[in-house]
Amino acid sequence: MADLEHPDNVHAHKNGYPNLVAQPKHAGIDFYGHEILIGDSIVMDPSTGEVVLKENLENYLSELYGFSFKTAE
Template sequence: MADIEHPDITQANKTGYPNVVAQPEHFGSDYFGNEVLIGDSVVIDPSNGEMILEDSLEDYLMEVKGFQFKTAD
């Protein structure tokens, strides 16, 4: 029985790897080291110029600035 090769492998061997889907362009890293891509929503702390991904803002406010989030009684 002959070895069977997946058609995608055969095509890659003939023509090389296809162009990978365009990746978003890297912009930098935020305070926590998270990758920031072009188009991401970020917040800049005016006191020190730190960039924070909007999704990490609550963590930044609690861990760095000492904010406390509570439910009103």
């Protein structure tokens, strides 16, 4: 009986391994420990030097500075 190889192994031997360089570049960590990637929108707090992802800005302003976000009625 002939030895069988997994199709992924055969593909890797023929074509090489996938390009790992294509992954997004890491640019740091925000105030909450979330990964910042190149191209992400960030906000910098000039009074503390902290960096926050834009999507976390409302939480940051609420927790550190007591801002209140509401919907106008």
